[in-house]
Amino acid sequence: MGHTAGFLVKGKRLTLGLVSLPLIFLMLSACADNQHPDSSREKSAPNIIYILADDLGYGDIGAYGQELIETPNLDALAAGGMLFTQHYSSAPVCAPARYMFLTGKHSGHAYIRGNDEWNDRGEVWDYRAMARDSTLEGQRPMPENEILLSHRLQQAGYRTGLFGKWGLGAPHTRSVPNKMGFDTFFGYNCQRQAHTYHPLFLYSDTVRVSLDNDTIPPHSGLDFAQSRLKQENDDPYAVFQQGEYAPDRIYQALEEFIGSGQEQPFFAYWATPIPHVPLQAPEEWINYYRKKLAEEQPHEGGKAFGYFPQRYPRATYAAMISYLDAQVGRLIDYLKANGLYENTLIFFTSDNGPSYAGGADPEFFNSAGPFDGNYGRGKGFVYEGGIRIPLIASWPGHIAPGSRNDLPTVHYDMFATLGELTGYAVPEAVDGASFLGSLIEESSTIQNSSASGLKRPLIWAFPEYGGQIALRQGDWKLLQRGLNKPEENPGWELYDLREDPAETQNRASEHPEILDSLLRLMEREYERPAIDKFRLQEFEAKLESGTPAER
Secondary structure (H helix, E strand, O other): OOOOOEEEEOOEEEEOOOOOOOHHHHHHHOOOOOOOOOHHHHHHOOEEEEEEEOOOOOOOOHHHOOOOOOOHHHHHHHHOOEEEEEEEOOOOOHHHHHHHHHHOOOOOOOOOOOOOOOHHHOOOOOHHHHHHOHHHOOOOOOOOOOOOHHHHHHHOOOEEEEEEEOOOOOOOOOOOHHHOOOOEEEEEOOOOHHHOOOOOEEEEOOEEEEOOOOOOOOOOEHHHHHHHOOOOOOOHHHHHOOOOOHHHHHHHHHHHHHHOOOOOOEEEEEEOOOOOOOOOOOHHHHHHHHHHOOOOOOEOEOOOOOOOOEOOHHHHHHHHHHHHHHHHHHHHHHHHHOOOHHHEEEEEEEOOOOOOOOOOOHHHHOOOOOOOOOOOOOOOOOOHHHHEEEEEEEOOOOOOOOEEEOOOEEHHHHHHHHHHHHOOOOOOOOOOOEOHHHHOOOOOOOOOOOHHHOOOOEEEEEOOOOOEEEEEEOOEEEEEEOOOOHHHOOOOEEEEOOOOOOOOOOOOOOOHHHHHHHHHHHHHHOOOOOOHHHOOHHHHHHHHHOOOOOO
16 A cells, blocks of 8 residues: 655654555654664664765766766666655765755755855865875865764664765864764765875774875866877876776775674765766766767866866766666665665765766756756756755665655755654754655656645745755745845746646746745744855845845
8 A cells, every 4th residue: 555745853753644664664763762773673774875976967867867977787677666856965065065964954954054164274176286285185174073974873773974074074073974964975075186096095083094196186287288298198097097096095995894783773874975977987988878879079177177187078977877876776786685785775976966067968968857957057046956856865665656746855854764764863054854654655656746835935045156045945935045145136937837847937936925925934044154155145135124025
């Protein structure tokens, strides 16, 4: 028997219909003491793998309509589980999206609301300086008392590991994975370091691990390559292909973590840097797509163009995604070979919409699917192309194969969802809602939850790219940009996403009553940020004056 969707919001269930969960969740919820989970619960609790791609667009994989890039393993994962059609990033760029996923807070309440490289420390963008001085690495730290879902999962008896990109603190601060709820960490501490896939080092917990790569500062151009050539006819693009590819090492650490300590359930947060630019991939994958795709113009790279040069930018972008897909297939094979697959809940998603920088070509690949993924609408913007992302969920025997979920969900819902699943306590400050009731199926009934059932607004308060704010309630979405650059502010934009998902027809002048209602929700959900650089100046000025919006 199927069921309709249900949310759990701050301990109170908002039910859209009758919910019948499998017997296992009755067993799991029997453990009330999260600090001292008993052995029977540890044995029955599912393993959880959360795969977060980096800048992967809504339309970049086959299950979401991609026709040029091959993703057979992700497509099979979707066919064996649930495909979400209205899942959202918490923010349209890296650091805040990751912060809100881990804290369950939306950007109207969050401490981290944008990328913050913590520039007052010194030469934080100097790759060689960072190599010499690790105190220049990393991003602005989170508060010491911040509670992450990783903390709660540790308390619920889980081994916890993070593999890939952190971007939420810096070495020598308390805001590093091993002090923020993760037993194991391997990858990039600093998101600027992730601007090369052939770095000098990665971190194993809090210790640097050297890689067999040369020092090539991110954003170097062909002029740098020319200075490295030994002979005049050498290929300058080959300079940027180094000895060790970081995603190989990151995956190896992930697999080793899963294979150890099987007496406990595990939570693995795989924050792969793929397919974030620069465009770098294993040569065999690039050659495969060179044959498949038409001839193309090289990307020249360098500071004027962004990131590293690449002779075959389209082929390399496709190669990166297919390489990641192959890694997902390898992971699933490993789980099956070790008897773990049947009791492992896998999520696959992205941190935000597709990039348009560094040679990425979202228009050619239709990376944003039915939305616009180009500059102004893709990554960095609160339009659907920048925040609508794929989400696939799979758990054999618990999630109906081939099912589809149209309920609007968002990164910051994961805190409450995993809390309901595992029984840990969800803090009162969490904004997200559990969507577990719409995830678990007892039959092959397709889940078609309606957006009209959305009981709480989704909000995006984003201070970068001119300053933007957006709110979705039901099928209506309200947004404004240019809040820190008035010359770029066209006023309020109101879209009916059911009729106009591509956001082409501004209905603000036609529906003043809806505009007014959504503005009141927006005002209620927004708090002035603790960090001044994250302020939305124009919006806050109107809030303080008592006239928060021009209706």
